Amino acid sequence: MNGVAPEQTTPNFTATSLPINANPIVDPTTGQTRQVVHSYRALFLGQCAIVEVEKGGGGTATLANVLTHLLRSHVNPALPGIELMDVVGADLRRSIAAAGGVERISARLATSTTNRRRPLSFRLSRLKQWAGGHAVVHADIEFPDGENSAKGIAALDEYASDNGLDAVAIYLRDGQKITGLGKFVEKRRMDIQINPSGAYNMADIENTMWNYLDELRRPDNEGWRIIDNDGRPSGARVIDADE
Known part of the structure; x- marks a missing residue:
């Protein structure tokens, strides 16, 4: 993230253009600029989660641990437990x-x-x-x-x-x-632009994730799709890490 927060603006409906900035992240107690260690962007629909995964970010296992800790701090010290697993298409050809x-x-x-x-x-x-x-x-x-x-x-x-x-x-x-034997984990690669300020182009990430969600739940000409409109697996099955 190069020490900057996601792009932000102050709404001004009388301005001729919208001022958008990626401001540094500053510790309010010390005034020092802070660096983001890692951030996740994820879409959740029913039983489905679409997660942006970057190299070196810890993957979905770290995200599951973070969500578990967050929910337990508000619900129960021992419950719930979040686990995220990859899915493969049940129809490899499709x-x-x-x-x-x-x-x-x-x-x-x-x-x-x-x-x-x-x-x-x-x-x-x-x-x-x-x-x-x-x-x-x-x-x-x-x-x-x-x-x-x-x-x-x-x-x-x-x-x-x-x-x-x-x-x-x-x-x-x-x-x-x-x-190997044709295990095809459902995912998509995407290239993200870096803004002149050094921050990721959040619009690129968000648009790609929303489009991928639509792709997963939109039926093809024969009615096949990976998930249904409620986020339940339709043309996919969950795989364990040991498979």
């Missing part, structure tokens, strides 16, 4: 499509095969045959356009079905990546 589709598939061959029913392993095996027995075969398949969800899911399914592939990663158009 979740991939919502993220813009597959941009790139990355795969590494573990064991050569002649089984054409393993199309990715089979094609990588042909490359290994050409390159020689000691070669390590790794391929990146890029898709300049199109959704390509079916190809991404097929690669993940092939990886899960046998030991022909050593690794598979699916890169989505919104910057996310699916690895």
Whole structure:
């Protein structure tokens, strides 16, 4: 936060323009400028929470501890206990499509095969045959356009079905990546501008979070969505940290 509070203004309906400032945070007892350690922005709807997560901020576990401490100070010293858990889309194809589709598939061959029913392993095996027995075969398949969800899911399914592939990663158009057995945590990446004062552009953050909430609860052409209008999981399921 660079020692400044979120942007603020004093309403003046006669002014020709609205004065907006990001003023320093000053300790009223000492007069010294203070630095914000961390702040969270979150939207809550029913059982759903959309949380802005920054690197180094402690993640949702720290937010859950803060909320637990805050509520217990007003309710009961022992209750409640807040726990926030990630969710994955119950329909991987739809979740991939919502993220813009597959941009790139990355795969590494573990064991050569002649089984054409393993199309990715089979094609990588042909490359290994050409390159020689000691070669390590790794391929990146890029898709300049199109959704390509079916190809991404097929690669993940092939990886899960046998030991022909050593690794598979699916890169989505919104910057996310699916690895291993296809656990796709629902989230969105966003780039935030820094104002000339050095503060984050709060409007960027808030607008992105509100738009993401609308995206999660807005049905697609077949009526599928991640959460319903009351914030209950609809096309998603909760996953534990141990999964």
